[in-house]
Amino acid sequence: MLRHVVSVSLVMTACATLIPTKVNAATLTGLPSGEITRRPGDSIEYSFVFTPTLNRVATLRGFASGFDSSELSPLNPIQLLVSLGDSINNRTTIARGTFRVNTPVRGGLRDAGITILYEEEDSAGRRFTGLSLSANGADVVPVPVPEPLTMLGAAAALGYGAILKRKYAKNTES
Numbered sequence: 001m002l003r004h005v006v007s008v009s010l011v012m013t014a015c016a017t018l019i020p021t022k023v024n025a026a027t028l029t030g031l032p033s034g035e036i037t038r039r040p041g042d043s044i045e046y047s048f049v050f051t052p053t054l055n056r057v058a059t060l061r062g063f064a065s066g067f068d069s070s071e072l073s074p075l076n077p078i079q080l081l082v083s084l085g086d087s088i089n090n091r092t093t094i095a096r097g098t099f100r101v102n103t104p105v106r107g108g109l110r111d112a113g114i115t116i117l118y119e120e121e122d123s124a125g126r127r128f129t130g131l132s133l134s135a136n137g138a139d140v141v142p143v144p145v146p147e148p149l150t151m152l153g154a155a156a157a158l159g160y161g162a163i164l165k166r167k168y169a170k171n172t173e174s
Contacts, residue, residue, distance in 0.1 A: 026053045026120065030113060030137035038101040038140050043075055046112045046137035048095040050088060053120055056128075057089045062117030065095065071111050071140055072099035078114060101140050110136030 033045040052058035065078035078097030082088065095114050113136035119129040 026056075026058060026118070026131070026133065027051045028114070028116060028133040028135040030110070030135040032137050032140075036138045036140055037143050038104055039143050040101055040103060042101045043098055044072075044101060044140055045096065045098045046078065047093050048078075048114050048135055048137075049091060050094045050116065050118075050133075051091040052088055052118075056120040056122050057087050058118045058120045059087050060084050060094070060116060060118050062132075063095070063114065065097070065112075065114040067097070067099060067112040068110075071102055071105055073102055074098075075100050078112060104140040104142040110138065111140050112137040 027050070029049045029051075031047045031049060033047065036044070038044055050058070060080075060082060061084060063080050063084065067074065067078065074097065076096075076098040078095050080095050082092065082094050088094070094116070097112060099112065113134060115132060115134040117132045119127055119131065121127050
């Protein structure tokens with residue numbers, strides 16, 4: 001039995017080693033500024049950072065953006081900070097938008113997002129076309145407010161602690 005387990009694990013290790021992985025892939029990331037916990041009326045800014053594949057130059061060809069209108073109102077809608085047709089060869093913030101929070105909800109959907117279409121060219125001049133990436137900024141969640149019962153319980157515990165401390169101090173003096 002042990003012989004079979006060892007042989008299967010060796011085969012799995014060999015397969016995992018030989019399967020090509022896309023380590024140097026281009027990435028697009030949506031980053032909210034500061035905390036994502038907000039109250040209605042607060043503002044939040046989303047930045048979208050594009051990092052091309054290592055040793056390649058990316059050229060932006062298309063751009064689309066969106067946001068959850070039930071949770072956010074645009075103060076400065078998501079705008080591309082670089083022009084279509086520009087070449088990017090290092091990590092760059094390519095889009096940014098600022099929104100007012102209407103109703104922060106933990107809905108599982110992301111609140112702001114973009115999709116870009118780009119092509120890449122390597123140092124040998126080979127082009128890689130038709131690639132698209134999407135990224136979403138995090139959900140805005142409500143500021144947690146303690147429940148009244150929790151606050152009442154904490155106050156009762158503090159008061160009871162003070163009474164016990166006085167009683168203990170009185171007993172040790174006698």
